Amino acid sequence: xxxxxxxxxxxxxxxxxxxxxIVFNARYRTCVQLENGANLGYEAVFDLSRPxxxxxxxxxxxxxxPILRDMLWSIRITPTSIYGLSLEPIEERGYRFAWRNDVGLxxxxxxxxxxxxxVAEAGxxxxxxxxxxxxxxxxxxxxxxxxxxxxxxxxxxxxxx
Numbered sequence: 131x132x133x134x135x136x137x138x139x140x141x142x143x144x145x146x147x148x149x150x151x152i153v154f155n156a157r158y159r160t161c162v163q164l165e166n167g168a169n170l171g172y173e174a175v176f177d178l179s180r181p182x183x184x185x186x187x188x189x190x191x192x193x194x195x196p197i198l199r200d201m202l203w204s205i206r207i208t209p210t211s212i213y214g215l216s217l218e219p220i221e222e223r224g225y226r227f228a229w230r231n232d233v234g235l236x237x238x239x240x241x242x243x244x245x246x247x248x249v250a251e252a253g254x255x256x257x258x259x260x261x262x263x264x265x266x267x268x269x270x271x272x273x274x275x276x277x278x279x280x281x282x283x284x285x286x287x288x289x290x291x
Contacts, residue, residue: 175288
C-alpha cells in the first residue's frame with residue numbers, strides 16, 4: 131500500500147477518533163453541584179467496561195473522586211446526605227449505603243446502626259420529585275435542567291474500567 135493511500139485511509143479514522151474524544155470530553159466532564167458538599171457527575175470520560183464506552187453518573191466529591199463506583203438505584207439526596215441502593219451484587223443482592231460529608235461512606239451491612247442513624251437524620255429527600263425510585267443518571271439529568279442547580283465542568287478521570 132502506498133503512503134498516499136494509507137494517508138487517505140488513516141486520516142478519516144484519526145478525525146473520527148478526535149471527534150469522539152472532543153464530544154465525550156465536553157459531555158462527560160460536567161456535574162451538578164449539590165448542597166451537601168458532593169456533586170453528581172460521571173465517573174470518567176470513557177468507561178472501558180460499559181457498552182459504547184459510555185460512563186455512568188455517580189455521586190462524587192468536589193475533587194472528582196467517586197463516593198461509590200457502582201450503578202445506583204433508588205438514590206436519595208438531602209441537604210446533608212446521600213443514601214440509596216446499589217444494583218451491584220454483594221452476596222447476590224445490592225447493598226444500601228449512606229454518605230454524609232462529616233462521616234463519609236457507611237454501608238448498611240458493615241454498620242447497620244450508623245447507617246440507620248444517618249438515614250434518620252437525613253431529612254426530606256429529592257426535593258419535589260414524586261418518582262419513588264430514580265437512578266443517578268436520571269436524577270442528574272433532572273437536576274441539570276432546573277435553574278436552581280449549577281451545572282459546571284468538574285475534574286473527571288479520562289478512563290476507567
